[in-house]
Amino acid sequence: xxxxxxxxxxxxxxxxxxxxxxxxxxxxxxxxxxxxxxxxxxxxxxxxxxxxxxxxxxxxxxxxxxxxxxxxxxxxxxxxxxxxxxxxxxxxxxxxxxxxxxxxxxxxxxxxxxxxxxxxxxxxxxxxxxxxxxxxxxxxxxxxxxxxxxxxxxxxxxxxxxxxxxxxxxxxxxxxxxxxxxxxxxxxxxxxxxxxxxxxxxxxxxxxxxxxxxxxxxxxxxxxxxxxxxxxxxxxxxxxxxxxxxxxxxxxxxxxxxxxxxxxxxxxxxxxxxxxxxxxxxxxxxxxxxxxxxxxxxxxxxxxxxxxxxxxxxxxxxxxxxx
Amino acid sequence: xxxxxxxxxxxxxxxxxxxxxxxxxxxxxxxxxxxxxxxxxxxxxxxxxxxxxxxxxxxxxxxxxxxxxxxxxxxxxxxxxxxxxxxxxxxxxxxxxxxxxxxxxxxxxxxxxxxxxxxxxxxxxxxxxxxxxxxxxxxxxxxxxxxxxxxxxxxxxxxxxxxxxxxxxxxxxxxxxxxxxxxxxxxxxxxxxxxxxxxxxxxxxxxxxxxxxxxxxxxxxxxxxxxxxxxxxxxxxxxxxxxxxxxxxxxxxxxxxxxxxxxxxxxxxxxxxxxxxxxxxxx
Amino acid sequence: xxxxxxxxxxxxxxxxxxxxxxxxxxxxxxxxxxxxxxxxxxxxxxxxxxxxxxxxxxxxxxxxxxxxxxxxxxxxxxxxxxxxxxxxxxxxxxxxxxxxxxxxxxxxxxxxxxxxxxxxxxxxxxxxxxxxxxxxxxxxxxxxxxxxxxxxxxxxxxxxxxxxxxxxxxxxxxxxxxxxxxxxxxxxxxxxxxxxxxxxxxxxxxxxxxxxxxxxxxxxxxxxxxxxxxxxxxxxxxxxxxxxxxxxxxxxxxxxxxxxxxxxxxxxxxxxxxxxxxxxxxxxxxxxxxxxxxxxxxxxxxxxxxxxxxxxxxxxx
Numbered sequence: 001x002x003x004x005x006x007x008x009x010x011x012x013x014x015x016x017x018x019x020x021x022x023x024x025x026x027x028x029x030x031x032x033x034x035x036x037x038x039x040x041x042x043x044x045x046x047x048x049x050x051x052x053x054x055x056x057x058x059x060x061x062x063x064x065x066x067x068x069x070x071x072x073x074x075x076x077x078x079x080x081x082x083x084x085x086x087x088x089x090x091x092x093x094x095x096x097x098x099x100x101x102x103x104x105x106x107x108x109x110x111x112x113x114x115x116x117x118x119x120x121x122x123x124x125x126x127x128x129x130x131x132x133x134x135x136x137x138x139x140x141x142x143x144x145x146x147x148x149x150x151x152x153x154x155x156x157x158x159x160x161x162x163x164x165x166x167x168x169x170x171x172x173x174x175x176x177x178x179x180x181x182x183x184x185x186x187x188x189x190x191x192x193x194x195x196x197x198x199x200x201x202x203x204x205x206x207x208x209x210x211x212x213x214x215x216x217x218x219x220x221x222x223x224x225x226x227x228x229x230x231x232x233x234x235x236x237x238x239x240x241x242x243x244x245x246x247x248x249x250x251x252x253x254x255x256x257x258x259x260x261x262x263x264x265x266x267x268x269x270x271x272x273x274x275x276x277x278x279x280x281x282x283x284x285x286x287x288x289x290x291x292x293x294x295x296x297x298x299x300x301x302x303x304x305x306x307x308x309x310x311x312x313x314x315x316x317x318x319x320x321x322x323x
Numbered sequence: 324x325x326x327x328x329x330x331x332x333x334x335x336x337x338x339x340x341x342x343x344x345x346x347x348x349x350x351x352x353x354x355x356x357x358x359x360x361x362x363x364x365x366x367x368x369x370x371x372x373x374x375x376x377x378x379x380x381x382x383x384x385x386x387x388x389x390x391x392x393x394x395x396x397x398x399x400x401x402x403x404x405x406x407x408x409x410x411x412x413x414x415x416x417x418x419x420x421x422x423x424x425x426x427x428x429x430x431x432x433x434x435x436x437x438x439x440x441x442x443x444x445x446x447x448x449x450x451x452x453x454x455x456x457x458x459x460x461x462x463x464x465x466x467x468x469x470x471x472x473x474x475x476x477x478x479x480x481x482x483x484x485x486x487x488x489x490x491x492x493x494x495x496x497x498x499x500x501x502x503x504x505x506x507x508x509x510x511x512x513x514x515x516x517x518x519x520x521x522x523x524x525x526x527x528x529x530x531x532x533x534x535x536x537x538x539x540x541x542x543x544x545x546x547x548x549x550x551x552x553x554x555x556x557x558x559x560x561x562x563x564x565x566x567x568x569x570x571x572x573x574x575x576x577x578x579x580x581x582x583x584x585x586x587x588x589x590x591x592x593x594x595x596x597x598x599x600x601x602x603x604x605x606x
Numbered sequence: 607x608x609x610x611x612x613x614x615x616x617x618x619x620x621x622x623x624x625x626x627x628x629x630x631x632x633x634x635x636x637x638x639x640x641x642x643x644x645x646x647x648x649x650x651x652x653x654x655x656x657x658x659x660x661x662x663x664x665x666x667x668x669x670x671x672x673x674x675x676x677x678x679x680x681x682x683x684x685x686x687x688x689x690x691x692x693x694x695x696x697x698x699x700x701x702x703x704x705x706x707x708x709x710x711x712x713x714x715x716x717x718x719x720x721x722x723x724x725x726x727x728x729x730x731x732x733x734x735x736x737x738x739x740x741x742x743x744x745x746x747x748x749x750x751x752x753x754x755x756x757x758x759x760x761x762x763x764x765x766x767x768x769x770x771x772x773x774x775x776x777x778x779x780x781x782x783x784x785x786x787x788x789x790x791x792x793x794x795x796x797x798x799x800x801x802x803x804x805x806x807x808x809x810x811x812x813x814x815x816x817x818x819x820x821x822x823x824x825x826x827x828x829x830x831x832x833x834x835x836x837x838x839x840x841x842x843x844x845x846x847x848x849x850x851x852x853x854x855x856x857x858x859x860x861x862x863x864x865x866x867x868x869x870x871x872x873x874x875x876x877x878x879x880x881x882x883x884x885x886x887x888x889x890x891x892x893x894x895x896x897x898x899x900x901x902x903x904x905x906x907x908x909x910x911x912x913x914x915x916x917x918x919x920x921x922x923x
Contacts, residue, residue, distance in 0.1 A: 267826060
């Protein structure tokens, strides 16, 4: 691993709460993100892993500016961006782009592909028609889109092709940071590898930072350089890939790994049958959020909320009890 | 152009759509060229003679005459003009208003949305006929007044449909992608959302044209629509209503049949449009 | 005698844009207590197979050829009302989204009781209630008695799926067809539901057809695996034989393109191209356009043969 890491995005103490109206006048608070501190480096992929409701998608959208954080700071290339909406961020915004989970839903069904690809250029670049056309053809070549199909509509493409178009749209402005939210989850298995390879290729070529949000642990193993495991809005473990996979420390991480089916393991066994449900992000428990389901639980776990502490160099764990 | 051709040929693959289309075309042509196709201008009082009143269908007056001596056939063709004019004009206006209100309401939410919804709800709690009736009774007769009245009554349906589509589409990733790109609100509203809202609106419009035509016919039937000297299909039906059971059946029945066929034609086209526009994402 | 036997089944959909040959000649059999994994990508025809067995193919779809023998009867020659009885009692089904399988306006308890009383009219409310609670406890739903009064939206995804499984197994069916039952669940919950299904199948001696696109999930509980591609079965045999030593190029390609948890794969080798359109199938082997071994032989659809302990359709084995 290269010792030189160039910081591109710094997230510090970010919190995000949503107001949920409940009943006529009452309001409840949904704590989607609690105290998130992360750094993204140029040319490196950080995988954000967690199950549904852990807040990983919310974090991605907060970074992008679709939600303002309730607390904390987000600095992109040194500039504070958390208080600005995407349209207020001006030129900086084109340097970070997002790829969504559902490729069909992320493309306007009434627009031709060429129009969709041209849009970012219209918004951010000052180009003549010929230059735009050139840009489009060049990105089509890089992402494997047939230029003859530029006049078609999204529904005329397969899921994999639609995701290529979404990737092309994200790449056409040559961003420095890509946020990918479950980019292959809704694709057929034999296509997933195609798209993953494409993304990694592009990342390498343009030395981009990538935040890869996913619930699929096996994919994490393949694409990531660093991994952050999220649970109920918090990071519970953070390390580089090899460390995390060889030596997962947090009990939740271990539970996750033990539950992932592969062709060769045997996860269907009695020992995994924990009956306790995940707490609600509206009524977060006192102390450690994972305590109720944790095999290592002791008395102190329900009293004090654990901090994300250094377990080893570069390896952070939110569990004072783990050996 | 090639897309339009493909669309049209697919549209008319359905026999019912073909039937509706031909019928509607027939009526439109008849209405447009009415002066050329009729022996008499029923709105010109100098061409009508009272002594011709209530003549049964025959050689000189194909479909008979009404109580003023008007040739029913001519009156139907001229009446069609009114029906189509009122139907299309009021639909266009209410569509535009409804589109605007629905887009703003659905996209921005908040107090604007609440206000528009309240307005719509209040209006919808009254029967459309009643509102139109009150407007016309207070305002007086006249073709353009009818158009305004029907527009006032109808915009709500478009607004509601548009709003619900916007609420759905607003959450979709392509809108988020547009926002993430830094697109501003008006650009998103008219550039991204509008094209997706149009298709259900067009389908609704084809249904509502029929309703607008019926509304006008009803108002005229009740005597608050078009002036008596320029009868629409509704007025004709109304005029003949009194003599319907005393033997002079042709005065009501023929305009009635034509009105019915017009509505059927529009409905068939609207049905087919609905079929063709959903569920594919394309056209 | 096998519980279920599919013989040369063809299910086609006659649409405006052409004939979609969703299932194009498949054969397999299922013994009592056997778990068969039907694996394939979207469009392979696995869900349509499930629906065909259930008799739920509606126009414009139709079973155009073949037989389905279930418990000695040919289902395709039974009348609608008998089929309906079989469907409720002897063949049960669960689907991917528990949200849509449960009635959102009825409590869990009333739904289960309704289902019980429909098939056992002599059962009184008290007895039905007891049986329902029993079943919920059996599927591991915590606080079963309390949950009888809950509405579906008050339960998590995993809990809802447990309820759906309970309802499916209520009438002790001989066959359970599960179409992507764990796909919408989190991975930790998935492990629990898979364990549940495996246990229940053993307890009740039910046969299970487990439909999924996820080979890894299939490998966890299935005894036999059938790999489907473009409406046909390309490889079919015992799970351990098939997955440890896949022979069909599609199966091999699928396994090679999956990222694995065990160790970092250096490369994922994707299968190039896409599945052919089911309304425009190529002549010969359907996989030939994406197959590294394709040659002129492949212009004729390969006969199914038995090789190395499994049934396979490929010229190059």
